[in-house]
Amino acid sequence: MVSVRARAFIAAARLQRKKSFYATAAGMRRRLSAHQSAARCEPPRSVRRHRRITRHEVQGHSCYTLHPDGRWDGLHIFHLHGGGFVEQPEKHHWRFADNLVGALGCRYSMFMYPLAPEHDHREITAVTRRAYREMMADTPQSGRVLFGDSAGGSLSLGIAQELRGPWRGAACLHSAVLALAEHGRRPRAVAGH
Known part of the structure; x- marks a missing residue:
């Protein structure tokens, strides 16, 4: 059984469209610089x-x-x-x-x-x-x-x-x-x- 907390996390991920980054090569290339930003390192x-x-x-x-x-x-x-x-x-x-x-x-x-x-x-x-x-x-x-x-x-x-x-x-x-x-x-x- 999936916990309430896990369901909330899954719902939030869907709303943020996390997996859409990997959906197509063209989309991934377009959004790559944001995902590799130095600010995300800190x-x-x-x-x-x-x-x-x-x-x-x-x-x-x-x-x-x-x-x-x-x-x-x-x-x-x-x-x-x-x-x-x-x-x-x-x-x-x-x-x-x-x-x-x-x-x-x-x-x-x-x-x-x-x-x-x-x-x-x-x-x-x-x-x-x-x-x-x-x-x-x-x-x-x-x-x-x-x-x-x-x-x-x-x-x-x-x-x-x-x-x-x-x-x-x-x-x-x-x-x-x-x-x-x-x-x-x-x-x-x-x-x-």
Whole structure:
């Protein structure tokens, strides 16, 4: 059964015509600059008002880190947002990040990776790998969490595959690509979790 809250979200999305952006190639090209606007990269005022946020630049691309109010416990989430590799994050991404920082006392970094069609997959993955390494450099391996949703889930998978071996962090990946790859398989339990 769909909750009242979920129904309200679905209705609001329909009213805002979110999916219409992807309806046709011509329509998408026409509206692309608005969806890639630099203003959409910045955390919204509702988050900036009460959360300490730092900005780090990696090869011309911003990475924003939300910091906990109290003492940092060593947990650091590196988030690669969704958006079909063509959109910047939306306000709900920032609210989600803010809620996790408040609940977990963690640092939460969201990287504004380069977007298509201006950049290809080689550029996107190379700069994203570098951002992950730079942002996680002062985080103990056991406190590293690689998080990606949708397109960001695919990017995160690439990074996670590269970090095999002594890597002791965690990964949380949400992606249609991953769902297709696992179709029909039962989820495996992760040892110790």
